[in-house]
Amino acid sequence: MKDFVFSFPTKIIFGKCAEDNIGQMTALYGKHALILYGSSRIEKNGLLNKITKLLEDNNVSYETYGGICENPLLSDARAACDIVKEKNIDCLIAVGGGSVIDTAKTVAIGSCTETPIWDFFEGKMVPERALPIGVVLTMAATASEANGVAVLTNEKEKKKTMLFSPHFYPKFALLNPELTYTVPAKQTAIGAVDIFAHAFERYFDLEQKNTLRNHLCVSVMKTVLEELPKVQNQLDDYASRSQLMWSATMAHSDMIGAGGVFVCHEISHILTEEYGIPHGLALGILMPAWCKYMLLTNAGDIARFAEDVFDVMKDVKTDQAIAQEGISKMQQSICDAGLPVTLREAGIMFVNSKILARKVLSGDTTIGNCFRALSLHDIEAIIELAKG
Numbered sequence: 001m002k003d004f005v006f007s008f009p010t011k012i013i014f015g016k017c018a019e020d021n022i023g024q025m026t027a028l029y030g031k032h033a034l035i036l037y038g039s040s041r042i043e044k045n046g047l048l049n050k051i052t053k054l055l056e057d058n059n060v061s062y063e064t065y066g067g068i069c070e071n072p073l074l075s076d077a078r079a080a081c082d083i084v085k086e087k088n089i090d091c092l093i094a095v096g097g098g099s100v101i102d103t104a105k106t107v108a109i110g111s112c113t114e115t116p117i118w119d120f121f122e123g124k125m126v127p128e129r130a131l132p133i134g135v136v137l138t139m140a141a142t143a144s145e146a147n148g149v150a151v152l153t154n155e156k157e158k159k160k161t162m163l164f165s166p167h168f169y170p171k172f173a174l175l176n177p178e179l180t181y182t183v184p185a186k187q188t189a190i191g192a193v194d195i196f197a198h199a200f201e202r203y204f205d206l207e208q209k210n211t212l213r214n215h216l217c218v219s220v221m222k223t224v225l226e227e228l229p230k231v232q233n234q235l236d237d238y239a240s241r242s243q244l245m246w247s248a249t250m251a252h253s254d255m256i257g258a259g260g261v262f263v264c265h266e267i268s269h270i271l272t273e274e275y276g277i278p279h280g281l282a283l284g285i286l287m288p289a290w291c292k293y294m295l296l297t298n299a300g301d302i303a304r305f306a307e308d309v310f311d312v313m314k315d316v317k318t319d320q321a322i323a324q325e326g327i328s329k330m331q332q333s334i335c336d337a338g339l340p341v342t343l344r345e346a347g348i349m350f351v352n353s354k355i356l357a358r359k360v361l362s363g364d365t366t367i368g369n370c371f372r373a374l375s376l377h378d379i380e381a382i383i384e385l386a387k388g
Contacts, residue, residue: 001210004258010146011172014246016238018176019136022051022093023058025172029132030091033062034084036104037095040066041182042138051095051136063087071272071279072099074154077106077117084111084131091132094170097139097191098151104133105150105168121152121163130167138179140245141191141280143198143252145173153273160269175249177241185232189337190280192228192244196221197283198251201260203305207370208259216256218308223247225309225333232337263368264290267379270359275348284334285341289386291327298372299323342388353383 013021026033033055035048042048048064055062065080083089084107094104108130110117119125135145144150148168153160183191199220202213223243230240250256268282295302303319306312306326314322331341340346357379366373374382 001213002208002259006254006258007166008146008253008255009169009171010253012146012175012249013172014175014242016176016178018174019047019051019179020054021172021174022134022136023054023056023060025174026055026060026091026093026134027058029134029171030089031060032087032089033060033091033093034080034087034089034107035062035064035093035095036068036080036100036107037064037066038068038070038097038100042095045182047095047136047138047179051093062093063089068096068100068103070099071153071160071276072103072106072151074106074118074152074156077103077110077152080107081111081117089131091134093134093136095136095138097137098142098144101133101135101142101144101170102150102152104135105130105144105165106152107131108133109165109167117152118154120165121154121161127165127167130165133168133170135170135173136179137173137175137245139183139187139191140177140180140241140248141194143249145170145175146249146253149252151269158273160273162269173249175245177238177245178236180241180245181236183235185235186338188231188235188244189228189339190278190284191248192224192231192280192337193284193334193339194280195244195248195251196224197264197280197287198260199224199256200287201262201264202251202257203308204261204301205257205259205370206301208257213257214308216250220247220251220256221309228337259370261368261371263371263374263379263382266367267356267360267382270356271343273359274356275346277346277348281339281346284339285343285346285386286382288327288331288334288341289382291323291330292385293378293382294372295320295323295327301371302326343386344388351383351387353380353387356380356383 109127203217227240264286299319302323310329
């Protein structure tokens with residue numbers, strides 16, 4: 001095993017009525033909160049009223065900022081920062097999924113400085129402090145509730161990028177699977193693919209191959225494959241919703257191992273920038289395309305994945321045949337969840353692979369070095385395969 005440092009500073013309260021702790025937990029970190037959320041769903045289902053009442057009961061005043069979109073925008077973060085500074089906010093509460101949480105993380109650092117927010121995401125400056133963040137999770141996908149990562153889109157520059165900071169870890173996260181019941185079947189599937197992808201890209205990190213890590217990654221992927229159909233068949237299936245929710249947190253909080261290949265993630269950000277398609281949907285298109293391309297030089301690795309995750313029997317088949325069967329099963333599982341497996345199926349008919357590949361590299365010569373270094377030509381070929 002490689003050397004590593006593991007820190008998990010977020011307190012997680014998991015289970016039914018977990019959100020009932022929002023008042024007492026928030027009061028530990030501040031007295032005037034900004035509640036950030038996405039759609040009006042939490043207004044209509046009464047969750048926002050419940051949260052504000054619990055804050056009031058614990059002598060925490062609050063402001064609200066709603067309407068955060070699926071891919072978090074720099075403009076929203078700036079607007080929320082203005083509220084924080086104007087109203088003397090001393091803590092943040094993110095009620096939602098990854099986009100809301102990532103926006104809260106950005107606001108947490110942006111409201112403590114006069115430095116332009118985008119400078120942090122471009123690596124020009126390093127955050128030195130941040131407001132404390134609490135989370136009420138309503139969507140299982142990104143694990144932003146328990147990691148130090150935020151993704152942000154600069155809509156003017158049409159650029160989506162990721163930033164890690166130890167200041168981004170929420171102080172606490174309240175995880176009640178019941179709060180995900182109202183997430184529609186398709187959106188649940190998009191989140192589940194993201195969960196799968198976080199384990200998938202850790203699994204293929206050849207620099208960190210070991211028995212425990214492999215089994216943990218496989219367990220998360222197989223849990224998604226087994227539990228997603230149950231949830232899509234019955235949206236209020238608590239047992240399956242809870243399995244997906246905890247799988248999401250495990251998959252991208254380094255519980256199953258740090259690092260990973262993350263090539264599909266890097267390409268997916270460009271697809272979101274250019275075409276506005278959801279992150280998880282893009283991953284469902286890119287993972288099979290990546291496997292098909294890697295099959296040319298790494299058939300044994302893709303075959304082992306097919307055996308471990310999709311139970312493809314080795315028998316007397318070649319590695320290439322096993323790998324191809326596994327890729328077919330992966331695509332079928334994505335189709336069964338109601339998602340496209342090619343860009344054409346997603347409605348994207350005209351794609352310039354060379355231009356997109358250049359944007360993926362963004363000045364670098366290769367990506368994905370912990371599996372196999374991919375050049376401009378390689379990335380272009382993967383995008384071509386993703387077209388369908």
